[in-house]
Amino acid sequence: MNFNIEIIRNDFPILNQKVNGKPLVYLDNAATTQKPVQVINRIKQYYEIENSNVHRGVHKLSQIATEKYEQARKYISGFINAKSENEIIFTKGTTDSINILASTFADFVNERDEILVSEMEHHSNLVPWQQLCKKKNANLKVIPVLENGEIDLVGLPSLITPKTKLLAIAHVSNVLGTINPIKEIVKLAHNKNVPVLVDGAQAIAHLPADVQVLDCDFYAFSGHKAYGPMGAGVLYGKEEWLNKLPPYQFGGEMVDSVSFEETIFNVLPYKYEAGTPNVAGALGIEAALKYIESNTIDAIQAYEDDLLEYATSELKKINGIRIVGEAKNKTAVLSCIVEGIHPYDIGTLLDQMGVAVRTGHHCAQPLIDSFGLPGTLRASLAMYNNKEDINAFVSATQKAVNMLK
């Protein structure tokens, strides 16, 4: 048996903490996950015995750091089943990944062209495209979300036009938990020669993200939402695309040869990694994904699905509660509202009772507005959550509702 919740919980030192005198119940994993000792120790080890600048020195330490850094890239490329490690660009995180793409993709967008996003996008997969469209006098088109929280797949083909230059969509919605049918979406887009960017921030820790199965052209994710460190993430891009796109930033490392007259840029993936990279961050992501792999993503998904189902049915027992987002395919995110009560009030009382959740629009204002809500109360799961967490969350929510009604 790979998946042992007791062992897993012991790997996360922070879970032993008390908040406001109560044992911590951490259900804000869609914002960021906690880190296991395996990740913390990996980063510590790097700074203790391996730290050096990569791809530069002739000395031993630099060789070790370079080797480890490139091994991390290789491991990550295997984890998402990229064809080659050249397709893995280290970034600061999902937001950075998407901004890099939006900025380099600008060369391919002209006046009156269209970029397609879904209505459920996080601001980080919406604003970069909106701003690019503004700059280029192009049009941002939106794939609607149905009332149950699924995207309108039936209406999608008609939205992809000869003017469409790119389709950008979340793998999993950070508000609704919806798992979008990426394979089908990519097929529809590719039929019309439109490349697809998938925002994998909320997916990478919860379900298989196989970029060859999905066949997406770009995939972005953050380390910190998958048990890894903050400030480090990945942009996957098909090699043919990354070769076509221009460099993003200029400086050291990304160059092959430089004179005052001209510069020959380095090959992939270095072309996109100007300056000294976040080596500890890359190693941290590698350790985090290895940690996921040691428990197997399938077991994690099955466990979290059960927990989500349990949480949903328990939460529904509270009078006046409404689950926001009831897609058939859902993972790890549970949004709700209680009739007549502001989510912020519930969140404040939950915090007082040691339960960490998030309230508000979750950086997806257009989506929340389209549902006509002031925001939602969101509990989001990770592999270390258990039924006790859910029970504590539900009974604290019940108590808060009683106080506020």
Added chain:
Amino acid sequence: MTIKEKQETIIDEFSMFDDWMDKYAYLIELGKDLPLINEQYKTKRYLISGCQSRVWLHAQMQDGKMILTADSDAVITKGIVSLLIRVLSGQTPYDILKTDLVFPKKIGLSDHLSPTRANGLQSMIKQIQLYAQAFILKSLKK
């Protein structure tokens, strides 16, 4: 009652609770009891920025005193704003501006609030002070 006396009453009231859940329960009660603001003031113009929940604040002068009314869509926020109103509404703009608002700290509110809520509280206080300044300027012009 002076502002100082009103602050002391509030500090006394809150000293009865040891547990923050009880303090919140009291704030919720106060929030529910806050007199309704005139609907015409629940517009964007009277909205205070910097709060996660929406807060509307209206001020007008009556016999040299500033009368404050407010509303919020979150009831704990409403409870907090009701304390400000209790202390500051019905006072002169001069008194409001020279007041040292100690009660949020004394009742533990300032330290206990999440940073977003603490910012919200600061925004409310700032807005009230801006109203007070505006009324003083207006009276000087006359």
